[in-house]
Amino acid sequence: MRIVLEKVGYEYQQGSPFSAVALKDIDLTIREGEFVALIGHTGSGKSTLAQHLNGLIRPTQGTVYYEDEEGRADIHGKGYSKKSLRRQVGLVFQYPEYQLFEETVQKDVAFGPKNLGLDKDEIDARVKEAITRVGLDYDAVAEKSPFELSGGQMRRVAIAGVVAMRPGVLVLDEPTAGLDPGSREELLQMIKGLHDSGTTIVMISHNMDDVARYAGRIVVMQKGTVVMDGTPREIFSRGEELERMGLDVPQSCRLSLMLRKDGFPDFPLCYRPEEVTEALEKLLGGEGRAC
Amino acid sequence: MLKNLIEIENVSFSYEEEGEPAVKNVSLSIPKGAFYAVLGQNGSGKSTLAKLMNGLYKPSSGTVKVYGMDTADDDKTWEIRQRAGMVFQNPDNQLVATVVKDDVAFGLENIGVPTEDMPARIEQALRDVGMQEFADRSPHHLSGGQKQRVAIAGALAMQSDIIIFDEATAMLDPRGRQEVFSVVQQLNRNRGLTVVWITHYMEEAALADRVFVMHRGEVVLEGTPSEVFSHADILKKCKLRQPPVTEIAENLREKGFDISSGVLTAEDMVREVKRLCASSWKK
Numbered sequence: 001m002r003i004v005l006e007k008v009g010y011e012y013q014q015g016s017p018f019s020a021v022a023l024k025d026i027d028l029t030i031r032e033g034e035f036v037a038l039i040g041h042t043g044s045g046k047s048t049l050a051q052h053l054n055g056l057i058r059p060t061q062g063t064v065y066y067e068d069e070e071g072r073a074d075i076h077g078k079g080y081s082k083k084s085l086r087r088q089v090g091l092v093f094q095y096p097e098y099q100l101f102e103e104t105v106q107k108d109v110a111f112g113p114k115n116l117g118l119d120k121d122e123i124d125a126r127v128k129e130a131i132t133r134v135g136l137d138y139d140a141v142a143e144k145s146p147f148e149l150s151g152g153q154m155r156r157v158a159i160a161g162v163v164a165m166r167p168g169v170l171v172l173d174e175p176t177a178g179l180d181p182g183s184r185e186e187l188l189q190m191i192k193g194l195h196d197s198g199t200t201i202v203m204i205s206h207n208m209d210d211v212a213r214y215a216g217r218i219v220v221m222q223k224g225t226v227v228m229d230g231t232p233r234e235i236f237s238r239g240e241e242l243e244r245m246g247l248d249v250p251q252s253c254r255l256s257l258m259l260r261k262d263g264f265p266d267f268p269l270c271y272r273p274e275e276v277t278e279a280l281e282k283l284l285g286g287e288g289r290a291c
Numbered sequence: 292m293l294k295n296l297i298e299i300e301n302v303s304f305s306y307e308e309e310g311e312p313a314v315k316n317v318s319l320s321i322p323k324g325a326f327y328a329v330l331g332q333n334g335s336g337k338s339t340l341a342k343l344m345n346g347l348y349k350p351s352s353g354t355v356k357v358y359g360m361d362t363a364d365d366d367k368t369w370e371i372r373q374r375a376g377m378v379f380q381n382p383d384n385q386l387v388a389t390v391v392k393d394d395v396a397f398g399l400e401n402i403g404v405p406t407e408d409m410p411a412r413i414e415q416a417l418r419d420v421g422m423q424e425f426a427d428r429s430p431h432h433l434s435g436g437q438k439q440r441v442a443i444a445g446a447l448a449m450q451s452d453i454i455i456f457d458e459a460t461a462m463l464d465p466r467g468r469q470e471v472f473s474v475v476q477q478l479n480r481n482r483g484l485t486v487v488w489i490t491h492y493m494e495e496a497a498l499a500d501r502v503f504v505m506h507r508g509e510v511v512l513e514g515t516p517s518e519v520f521s522h523a524d525i526l527k528k529c530k531l532r533q534p535p536v537t538e539i540a541e542n543l544r545e546k547g548f549d550i551s552s553g554v555l556t557a558e559d560m561v562r563e564v565k566r567l568c569a570s571s572w573k574k
Contacts, residue, residue, distance in 0.1 A: 041464065041466060042434065042435075042464045042466070042467070150333055150334055151333050152333060177461075177462065178380070178458075178461045178462055179333070179491070180331075180332040180333045180491045180530065180531075181332070181491060181493070181530060181531055181532050182332045182530025182531070183332070183333060183530075185530075206464050206465050209535065246466055247465070248465045250535075251494075251534070251535040251536055251557060252535060252539070254557050255536060255539075255557040255560055255561070258557050258558070258561050259561055259564060262561055262565070263565065263568075264564070273535045273538055273539050273542075276539050277539050277542045277543060280539070280543055280548075280564065281543065281546060281548075283564070283568075284543070284548055284564070284567055284568070284571075285548065
């Protein structure tokens with residue numbers, strides 16, 4: 001399934017003196033199996049856009065479609081079931097662990113599937129699968145209170161609650177915010193695992209090094225519009241523009257840009273540490289050395 | 292003249308009497324004017340250590356002295372908290388008033404500063420963090436970085452000489468993080484504010500005078516940033532990483548290139564590349 005946004009716009013408190021345009025004229029297609037990173041400043045419209053992907057917000061302009069071989073459907077159109085919407089696209093909010101509320105991890109993760117009206121065996125199977133897929137030991141955590149767990153584990157439980165709905169597309173709003181480097185890495189690996197097994201991923205992130213390593217496509221937002229859309233190589237080759245927009249670039253990219261500006265104009269634009277190492281090796285010795 | 296503002300000696304702390312200590316046998320001292328960073332994964336004891344530093348927690352064993360005052364001495368609690376301010380992670384949990392300047396005034400009322408002295412102190416504190424224009428605004432409409440700067444102003448108005456930042460940038464976006472970090476750097480350089488900076492960001496720790504790495508309640512590494520970040524193996528065990536540029540430098544060194552140790556930032560690396568190129572020209 002693809003998510004297609006056509007000329008989507010969103011205005012907060014439309015028609016009131018406090019109205020504010022959060023999104024305008026967004027044309028965007030999220031294709032099946034992609035790993036898309038959504039980047040941009042706070043206030044650029046990333047989170048608002050994310051909430052359009054599963055129909056949580058209804059656009060004030062344009063249309064959001066879910067599309068497959070059989071055709072497309074306007075998700076806010078008549079007859080489109082909201083339940084099937086949430087089942088197809090799962091949304092993980094920022095700091096999702098703040099929304100944990102049940103007595104046990106098992107019950108918390110079961111909440112969504114229960115609301116789908118599934119039978120008990122199916123619910124149990126899904127809960128077990130979801131908890132395992134987010135990298136937790138089911139037997140060790142299922143009967144614990146989610147509040148006894150560490151911050152990183154609580155976040156996984158919250159994500160498991162969405163994974164248990166078995167969405168084809170998983171949208172995550174800054175899933176690694178506030179985590180330490182170790183937990184961040186584990187969480188990203190877990191998301192990569194979901195992607196490898198066929199889930200489409202849309203991830204909002206401020207961390208460009210993470211984006212450079214995991215995403216296959218980057219969408220850059222500014223002031224409510226999409227200003228760049230391409231592969232990491234395409235996007236980070238415009239590193240200077242990103243910096244001018246006040247966005248971070250991966251450290252490797254920053255180093256390449258600095259070298260290009262500072263006497264090595266032919267240094268390639270790299271965005272991963274391995275690439276920089278290789279390029280520096282060439283520059284400093286070996287074949288084709290420039291100095 | 293007191294050299295160390297905080298002296299921690301053989302301190303252990305457990306949340307429960309029989310429980311595994313969250314901080315084990317830690318000794319360290321923080322000299323006046325220092326900018327020290329503390330790294331460690333979640334649950335390593337960093338935040339517990341921070342709360343021991345201003346008497347929010349009292350050690351189970353060992354002593355913590357702030358300005359020579361023992362934090363175990365209940366009579367000194369208020370003076371200690373006034374001297375050693377704290378800024379926490381969540382910008383939304385630490386502002387209490389409906390107007391920015393009232394928020395900065397909050398602590399002053401608690402320590403009994405005469406009302407007529409307050410406006411000057413508040414204005415100066417807000418000026419020091421670049422938030423003077425927001426004095427009459429509501430804190431709820433500020434960005435995360437601005438809220439953290441107001442929290443810092445609150446501590447400055449109390450005339451704290453040392454501020455302990457417990458992951459104060461963890462919930463901010465890159466711009467907010469930069470904004471708060473550079474305000475704190477300036478306060479340290481220009482005002483001599485002593486800073487304890489607890490963080491997950493290696494690139495922030497790389498700019499400190501000294502770095503402490505905590506793991507399972509203990510300080511396992513201590514030194515200048517270049518010393519600490521040269522221990523890739525220990526960092527890995529603590530689930531931390533070297534800054535990417537340090538990793539690149541080490542890979543090149545392993546391949547036989549004459550890169551100096553202690554490369555922490557992109558700027559360092561550019562300098563190294565230029566140095567190597569210049570020396571190869573001479574040959």
